[in-house]
Amino acid sequence: MAGGSEFDPALVFSHKFPETTYSYTERDAALYALGVGACAWDAVDADELKYVYHKDGQKYLKVLPTFAALFSLGTVSDAGLPGLQYDPRLLLHGQQYIELYKPFPSSGHILNKPSLAGLHDKGNAAILEIETKSYDKESGDLLCMNRMTAFLRGAGGFSTSSNRFSYSNYPANQVSVVKFPETQPFSVFEDRTNPSQALLYRLSGDYNPLHSDPMIAKVAGFSQPILHGLCTLGFAVRAIIKCICGGDSERIKSIAGRFLLHVYPGETLYTEMWLEGLRVLYRTKVKERKRTVLSGYVDLNGLTPSL
Numbered sequence: 001m002a003g004g005s006e007f008d009p010a011l012v013f014s015h016k017f018p019e020t021t022y023s024y025t026e027r028d029a030a031l032y033a034l035g036v037g038a039c040a041w042d043a044v045d046a047d048e049l050k051y052v053y054h055k056d057g058q059k060y061l062k063v064l065p066t067f068a069a070l071f072s073l074g075t076v077s078d079a080g081l082p083g084l085q086y087d088p089r090l091l092l093h094g095q096q097y098i099e100l101y102k103p104f105p106s107s108g109h110i111l112n113k114p115s116l117a118g119l120h121d122k123g124n125a126a127i128l129e130i131e132t133k134s135y136d137k138e139s140g141d142l143l144c145m146n147r148m149t150a151f152l153r154g155a156g157g158f159s160t161s162s163n164r165f166s167y168s169n170y171p172a173n174q175v176s177v178v179k180f181p182e183t184q185p186f187s188v189f190e191d192r193t194n195p196s197q198a199l200l201y202r203l204s205g206d207y208n209p210l211h212s213d214p215m216i217a218k219v220a221g222f223s224q225p226i227l228h229g230l231c232t233l234g235f236a237v238r239a240i241i242k243c244i245c246g247g248d249s250e251r252i253k254s255i256a257g258r259f260l261l262h263v264y265p266g267e268t269l270y271t272e273m274w275l276e277g278l279r280v281l282y283r284t285k286v287k288e289r290k291r292t293v294l295s296g297y298v299d300l301n302g303l304t305p306s307l
């Protein structure tokens with residue numbers, strides 16, 4: 001397991017993350033939508049058919065805004081980062097922050113430019129943040145920005161406990177922990193995940209065996225493979241699109257989420273939503289265990305939400 005002696009700040013901060021290209025077709029966009037539960041239980045009248053089928057003769061499939069998160073997968077390899085070694089089996093997804101600038105084409109080639117956004121020593125763990133700006137290769141347009149936070153268990157302790165190393169290239173608390181009102185939620189949405197949810201979701205490109213291999217899951221400290229954090233986030237944002245945006249996914253401007261606890265495939269997700277102006281505060285719980293697994297906020301673009 002990694003420790004303090006394997007941290008070399010000069011190496012970490014001089015590392016140039018290679019640019020990557022992510023290419024996708026309508027089939028990938030549809031597979032992703034199914035992976036985050038679209039059309040799973042009410043396909044016939046679902047507003048979500050447009051994510052998987054050319055509904056009413058529509059020319060292109062609609063792409064869910066959380067699809068953005070796939071663009072930045074693979075920016076950090078299993079081998080770790082020069083200057084910061086960690087056990088990839090102990091990595092957990094901590095947070096995700098996404099800014100959306102333009103709707104995504106239903107297929108395309110995306111150029112990703114990743115960079116280091118943050119690194120923090122939390123004692124037992126290290127927190128690594130990677131920011132990725134994604135451009136449509138054809139038009140050159142900036143489509144979105146992702147900031148992924150990895151919680152690297154066992155990789156902390158590389159600075160002194162009285163002066164913990166902490167670096168961010170953006171204002172603190174951009175995701176962090178959300179404070180919820182005491183009032184009843186504005187809306188609540190319940191959704192079931194399937195026992196095979198992670199096996200379906202992984203086909204969108206995150207093949208981390210934590211989500212499919214019982215032995216690896218045990219090494220990571222879980223009784224069975226767990227759901228991808230980004231899959232849970234996809235469920236939560238679908239709930240917001242349904243309940244707050246009247247089915248219009250283009251109202252989503254930015255998405256912030258912190259993964260608080262793992263989800264087992266097959267569990268029921270229960271998302272509570274509060275509206276504060278154009279900000280939706282949300283909290284997703286696992287019904288069976290009555291535990292909050294994800295919380296955050298979604299900012300809507302200038303249009304008045306359809307209430």
Ligand SMILES: CCCCCCC[C@@H](O)CC(=O)SCCNC(=O)CCNC(=O)[C@H](O)C(C)(C)COP(=O)(O)OP(=O)(O)OC[C@H]1O[C@@H](n2cnc3c(N)ncnc32)[C@H](O)[C@@H]1OP(=O)(O)O
Nearest residue numbers: 092093094095130148149150151208228229259260261262
């Ligand atoms: C580059 C990006 C690559 C990402 C690729 C993703 C690959 C995927 O295949 C992997 C996954 O999808 S894993 C599944 C999804 N994630 C999870 O299930 C994790 C759920 N969360 C947890 O278990 C705990 O919150 C846990 C374990 C994360 C933290 O719990 P504790 O150890 O109890 O921590 P705690 O004592 O509460 O806090 C310690 C300090 O850490 C900060 N922190 C806590 N949770 C955080 C989180 N989720 N994200 C970021 N920071 C977090 C706390 O603020 C605290 O810091 P401080 O002391 O300064 O306040």
